[in-house]
Amino acid sequence: MNGLPMYPAYFTDMAGSLLIIVFSFLSLRYAYLLTKKQPDNFLWGFLFYFCATLAVFAISRAMGHLVKQVLFINGNNEQWRIVAPFSGGFNTLLMTSLAAVTIYYHKGIEGYRAIETKARSLKTANKKLKRTATQLYEMNLHLEEMVEDRTRELSASEKKFRNFFINSKDMVYFCDAEDRLVKINASGLKMLGYPISDPPPLTLHDIFHNEDDLDKYFEEIIANHFIKDLEVEFAMADGTIINILLSATAVYNDIGKFIGCEAIAKDLTRVKTMMSQLASSEKMASVGQMAAGVAHEINTPLGVILGYSQLLMDDFPPKTEEGQSLKVIERQTKTCRKIVADLLKFSRQVESAKEDISLNEVMTDVLAVSEHTLGMDHIRVHQDLAKDLKPIVGDAGKLRQVFINFINNAHHAMEEQGGGELFVSTRNLHDSMKVVATIQDTGHGIPDKVRSSIFDPFFTTKTVGKGTGLGLSVSYGIVHEHGGIIEVESPVVDKESGEIRPGTAFHVILPAAMDEPHVVKE
Amino acid sequence: MTPFMKINKILCLLLSVLIVYPGQAWAFQSHAAPEGIYVHQLAHIFFMAALCYLFWDIRRSSFPDRGWRFLQMFCVFMVLWNIVTFTGHLVGGFIDKGTFVTESGYFSTKIAGPINMTKMIYYFAKLDHIFSVPALFCLYLCLRSLYKASCKEEKA
Ligand SMILES: Nc1ncnc2c1ncn2[C@@H]1O[C@H](COP(=O)(O)OP(=O)(O)OP(=O)(O)O)[C@@H](O)[C@H]1O
Ligand SMILES: [Mg+2]
Numbered sequence: 007m008n009g010l011p012m013y014p015a016y017f018t019d020m021a022g023s024l025l026i027i028v029f030s031f032l033s034l035r036y037a038y039l040l041t042k043k044q045p046d047n048f049l050w051g052f053l054f055y056f057c058a059t060l061a062v063f064a065i066s067r068a069m070g071h072l073v074k075q076v077l078f079i080n081g082n083n084e085q086w087r088i089v090a091p092f093s094g095g096f097n098t099l100l101m102t103s104l105a106a107v108t109i110y111y112h113k114g115i116e117g118y119r120a121i122e123t124k125a126r127s128l129k130t131a132n133k134k135l136k137r138t139a140t141q142l143y144e145m146n147l148h149l150e151e152m153v154e155d156r157t158r159e160l161s162a163s164e165k166k167f168r169n170f171f172i173n174s175k176d177m178v179y180f181c182d183a184e185d186r187l188v189k190i191n192a193s194g195l196k197m198l199g200y201p202i203s204d205p206p207p208l209t210l211h212d213i214f215h216n217e218d219d220l221d222k223y224f225e226e227i228i229a230n231h232f233i234k235d236l237e238v239e240f241a242m243a244d245g246t247i248i249n250i251l252l253s254a255t256a257v258y259n260d261i262g263k264f265i266g267c268e269a270i271a272k273d274l275t276r277v278k279t280m281m282s283q284l285a286s287s288e289k290m291a292s293v294g295q296m297a298a299g300v301a302h303e304i305n306t307p308l309g310v311i312l313g314y315s316q317l318l319m320d321d322f323p324p325k326t327e328e329g330q331s332l333k334v335i336e337r338q339t340k341t342c343r344k345i346v347a348d349l350l351k352f353s354r355q356v357e358s359a360k361e362d363i364s365l366n367e368v369m370t371d372v373l374a375v376s377e378h379t380l381g382m383d384h385i386r387v388h389q390d391l392a393k394d395l396k397p398i399v400g401d402a403g404k405l406r407q408v409f410i411n412f413i414n415n416a417h418h419a420m421e422e423q424g425g426g427e428l429f430v431s432t433r434n435l436h437d438s439m440k441v442v443a444t445i446q447d448t449g450h451g452i453p454d455k456v457r458s459s460i461f462d463p464f465f466t467t468k469t470v471g472k473g474t475g476l477g478l479s480v481s482y483g484i485v486h487e488h489g490g491i492i493e494v495e496s497p498v499v500d501k502e503s504g505e506i507r508p509g510t511a512f513h514v515i516l517p518a519a520m521d522e523p524h525v526v527k528e
Numbered sequence: 529m530t531p532f533m534k535i536n537k538i539l540c541l542l543l544s545v546l547i548v549y550p551g552q553a554w555a556f557q558s559h560a561a562p563e564g565i566y567v568h569q570l571a572h573i574f575f576m577a578a579l580c581y582l583f584w585d586i587r588r589s590s591f592p593d594r595g596w597r598f599l600q601m602f603c604v605f606m607v608l609w610n611i612v613t614f615t616g617h618l619v620g621g622f623i624d625k626g627t628f629v630t631e632s633g634y635f636s637t638k639i640a641g642p643i644n645m646t647k648m649i650y651y652f653a654k655l656d657h658i659f660s661v662p663a664l665f666c667l668y669l670c671l672r673s674l675y676k677a678s679c680k681e682e683k684a
Binding site: 010011012013014015016018019021022023025026029030032033036037039040043044050053057060064091094095097098099101102104105106108109119 | 564639643647657667674679682
């Protein structure tokens with residue numbers, strides 16, 4: 007063998023040196039980028055210094071080799087002899103440094119590990135925290151839902167009670183221990199006549215009319231802690247007195263101290279009037295029965311008196327004194343008979359006819375009879391009869407008597423003042439299938455204190471002989487029989503203008519016939 | 529990073545001192561001719577040991593990144609390179625000047641025959657770049673992969 011040629015070694019040496027420089031610098035670049043990116047990471051710091059030292063080493067070594075090759079190629083072997091120890095020493099030094107840096111690596115790794123473990127524990131802690139947070143969130147959500155549900159239920163129940171409080175047609179109020187009305191519903195304010203939107207501050211003393219009632223109220227509240235159906239009188243805002251049925255409960259706080267009461271008050275005024283009306287109608291019924299009995303008993307002796315007086319009149323010529331006296335007896339007895347007949351009419355349940363009749367016709371008939379006498383006393387008659395008046399079912403004759411009574415009364419009321427106006431009208435009450443006939447005069451009117459008695463039999467304000475006091479009670483009986491009612495107004499409040507006119511108005515309200523197509527009897 | 533900086537500063541200082549006053553460095557103690565090669569060989573051993581330590585420590589740490597695998601490969605190649613160069617230096621001591629024959633120019637240099645084991649090994653050792661270039665390539669791959677991984681992590 008001729009020996010080994012060295013040029014492949016030289017060639018590898020040069021190429022390798024260049025490659026090493028390139029790679030070491032590329033590595034250094036990435037190491038640098040890593041440290042830039044995470045300056046706190048020990049590991050990158052280590053790698054950076056490692057790469058830096060390596061790069062210097064690479065340069066030193068590769069440069070050495072390259073220089074050596076170049077010098078040898080050029081044949082400057084002597085110069086290499088001078089440079090070589092430097093290059094070699096340098097290489098040695100850098101190699102040692104590289105080793106030292108590597109040994110120091112453990113420091114970096116320790117730091118890195120510490121960071122790693124910390125990060126890992128932080129991560130797990132975070133995870134745990136997240137899980138807990140989710141749980142908490144779910145719990146919260148549930149809680150929110152629960153609260154929402156409860157609130158909804160509560161508000162529903164609150165609404166229910168509030169509605170009850172607001173919509174109650176009776177007065178509901180709460181008062182505190184100082185008797186102040188802290189809360190009162192709209193119905194209560196309406197009942198008392200106070201403005202609903204901005205009522206004045208009220209106390210129990212304001213609304214109770216009698217101090218005695220209030221004393222009784224407190225007495226019972228303190229004794230029984232409640233009141234049931236206490237009848238008291240309340241004073242309205244304008245001073246009007248209303249009858250109240252009161253129920254109340256005392257309210258105590260947690261420690262059992264009395265802090266007020268809650269109460270419900272019912273307006274009894276209407277019931278009261280109804281009751282008194284009922285009482286009067288009962289009274290009338292009993293009086294009527296009695297009157298009927300009396301009338302029947304009296305009728306017979308009256309007939310006998312009349313018969314005998316007429317017999318006697320045959321014996322005495324009318325011109326004689328006896329004849330005159332007998333004439334008076336006869337006349338007075340006839341009057342008596344008339345009264346008795348009226349009484350019987352009022353009381354006896356004479357079967358009345360039931361046919362479709364027109365109130366307008368009844369009115370026209372009545373006016374035709376009385377117009378003349380009315381005119382004599384300067385009473386002007388105004389008729390306002392509804393054209394489309396609904397027919398009613400009843401007895402035309404009896405109703406005629408009713409209206410004659412009213413017109414007579416009106417006549418009498420206006421007689422003294424020497425004239426007046428009589429308004430006669432009929433109309434339909436559309437909303438309740440009823441018809442109304444009104445007789446209104448401009449007479450002296452009915453004073454308040456007699457108004458409640460005008461329908462009583464024998465009640466009259468007229469002088470003896472002029473009136474018997476049976477007219478209205480008979481009319482009452484007849485209208486009642488027809489299923490109607492009589493309303494009295496005195497003085498009269500005009501429906502349209504609202505002005506108050508002196509005089510009296512009687513409204514007869516009768517039910518209209520159910521079947522419209524019934525032929526009205528002409 | 530501080531410890532490295534310190535080390536580096538000290539190293540730099542030492543280096544500059546050695547470069548500027550090489551004469552003085554040897555001033556206090558006389559260093560006879562073979563000392564240089566001894567120091568160099570010791571440095572190789574030291575470096576090799578450091579690389580082994582690094583390799584072992586990476587293995588121990590079991591980093592998840594692929595980059596560290598490359599660093600381990602770098603260590604392996606570098607250790608091999610150390611062995612090769614160490615051997616080269618060792619063998620270089622037994623080869624005398626006459627072994628190299630230059631006929632016409634540097635490139636024609638040959639190792640004269642007969643070729644024995646020593647010469648063979650020396651020749652092979654001269655090709656140490658076969659190990660050092662892949663080692664550096666691995667280092668490059670290592671850092672590139674670490675950098676990419678850190679970028680990805682950041683994005684996530
Ligand atoms: N239109 C009226 N204006 C004023 N007072 C009236 C009117 N109608 C009735 N009254 C009062 O009602 C009382 C009762 O009337 P009622 O018709 O029952 O009896 P009367 O008219 O007195 O007697 P008669 O039995 O002759 O009708 C009358 O005395 C009168 O005081
Ligand atoms: Mg009358």
